[in-house]
Amino acid sequence: MITLQNIEKVYRTSTIETLALNNINLDIRKGEFVSIMGPSGCGKSTLLNVMGLLDEPSKGTVQLDGQAVTQYRDKELARLRNQKIGFIFQSFHLINDLTVLDNVEIPLLYRSQNGRPRQDYAKDALTKVGLSNRMKHFPKQLSGGQKQRVAIARAIVGNPDIILADEPTGNLDSAMGNEIMNILQQLNDDGATIVMVTHDEQMAKRTHRLIRLFDGTQVL
Known part of the structure; x- marks a missing residue:
């Protein structure tokens, strides 16, 4: 599904060079639920961004579906x-001036999806996460x-093969964090491949495999 070979990521300024990732080799298999852990600043989010094609490695190769x-x-x-990829962020990144339904539709707009089917897909996605009664609310009301x-x-909403989650429970209390993990596990049971960055050992234990940085x- 996702293969990283000899990945290195270096950030450079005029005065300093920072090695964010060093010789990372990973193979995320289809249907896995993988967690990534490590201290702050160890490169977890950078690794997730490389997997999600948001950041280009300085060296090495990224393969998606071979x-x-x-x-x-x-x-x-x-x-x-x-x-192919769905992103979940710790700070949500919702647009406050749009309704819940409109926020969920955004990825489909980039596919030029027609209005009625787009809305139906968004409603289905909100039903899956238990928010069918909040579609017309705004983020500030949640x-x-x-x-x-x-x-x-x-x-x-776009039925991606891969879900990349960066601290999806980091801003939540333990009860709500467990509810979010239950949703992610159900998505994984339904076939989604999930890679999750977390600081929480208990959440990591609920996944199939743990990668430490x-x-x-990578700590072997």
Whole structure:
């Protein structure tokens, strides 16, 4: 599903060079639920961004479904992200001036999906995360857990093969965090491949496999 070979990521300024990822080799198999852990600043989010084709590695190759994509143009990468990958962020990244339903429809707009089918897909996604009664609400009217459910609905509305989640329970209390994990596990049971960055050992234990990072290097 996702294969990283000899991945290195270096950030450079005029005065300093920072090695964010060093010789990462990973193979995320179809249907897995994988967690990534490590101290703050160790490269977890950078690794997730490389997997999600949001950030280009300085060295190494990224393969998606067996196809090397490292040299793809930006337009080709954007198309792959939209069709194959759903993103969930710790800070939700919802648009406050749009309703819940409108927020969830956004990925389908980039596919030029027609209005009525687009709305139907968004309603189905919100039903899956238990928010069918909040479609006309605005983000400011929702709790943190509800906002994260909207973010999950937005991530799954296009039926992606891969879901990348960056601290999806980080801003939530333990009860709501467990509810979000239950949703992610159900999505995984339904066939989605999920990679999740987390600081929570208990959440990580609920996934199939744990990858640990330290100073940009995979801990074996």
